[in-house]
Amino acid sequence: MPEAQMQIEGIGLSFGGVRALSGITFNIYPSTIQAIIGPNGAGKTSMLNCISGLYKPQQGQIRFEGQNLIGRAPHEIARLGIARSFQNIELFRHMTVVDNLMLGRHVHMRGGVLTGGLYWGPGQREEIAHREAVEQVIDLLEIQSIRKKTVGSLSYGLQKRVELGRALAMHPRLLLLDEPMAGMNSEEKEDMARFILDISEEQRTTIVLIEHDMGVVMDISDNVAVLEFGQLIAYGTPAEVKANPAVIAAYLGQEHS
Incomplete structure (x- = not known):
């Protein structure tokens, strides 16, 4: 396994008394597609906001190619080689x-x-x-x-x-995509999935992807991190995550220990 391009260690984020993220730890590897999935309100966009500098977590570290990102402004993080697309279109x-x-x-x-x-x-x-x-x-x-x-x-x-x-x-060397296929029809989704694969394979760009369409996630991702209520409940290959009882329970709405 190559050395991690980004290390996310023990990230904790609170808004007042609300705990958005708790002890999130996982690695992102070069030239891979890393999906972050989970039910609504799981903390997925909050995680992306911590990486891109929009939020400053109260606990933990995020390191990108040896550089600590915590406390850096979004434009400084962009200059390090991290780009971001948003859930809501932010174009002129x-x-x-x-x-x-x-x-x-x-x-x-x-x-x-x-x-x-x-x-x-x-x-x-x-x-x-x-x-x-x-x-x-x-x-x-x-x-x-x-x-x-x-x-x-x-x-x-x-x-x-x-x-x-x-x-x-x-x-960018790392591209953060927040629901790039939201609101698209099946043909548009297929096109977008193909472009994401092309970017990964041809440009060797590392991609972190939040996406609700599980079919797309399982087809194009190398690794998947699963969040629920601000906690990481599973991490692994699509096959490993799909078979994880905690993930099955989270998506079927059952309780899990």
Whole structure:
């Protein structure tokens, strides 16, 4: 087994008297698809928010490639190579697809106002490099035909694809996807699952995925972490998790010890 790319150790998160996460510990390995599943309110999005810096847990550590993430601001974590898509679409609806994807490059933009304004020398070279990176994302996600369209005019499924593209435009080493297939029909889900597999296999990007569709999770994930009431009740391969009595009980609504 390779060395873990991310180590999550003993994460505890509370809001007032409400315990959202309690003692969460598991590893995420390079170039794998790691699913986080569980019933509604289990703490899945809270876990992603701790990784991306939106929440600061009161206990535990999160280390990414040797760097401690606890206490870092979201933009600092993004600069370390961690990108995020959200449960609710967070795109600029009045801007084009290409312009939204270019915004995903912001963490890599180093040209100052002066060089960017003059558009010569380093500013021009940087712009060309960012445009090339965006073109690669457009090709990968097969969105050439909508590149000039405003995001607000697109179907829900295509908007979700563009949001994945914006996160991917960062060229992250770890990609956090919060329900990327929510609200999609079966054809759109199949497309999204294929794109996620392509990103994992072709770009060797590590993916952490929250998803409710168990069929998709079991088909594309390398490892699955199962949360219930803010606690980790199972971790392993899809086959191991599917056979775990605690997981079966959680999803069937039965009590388990």
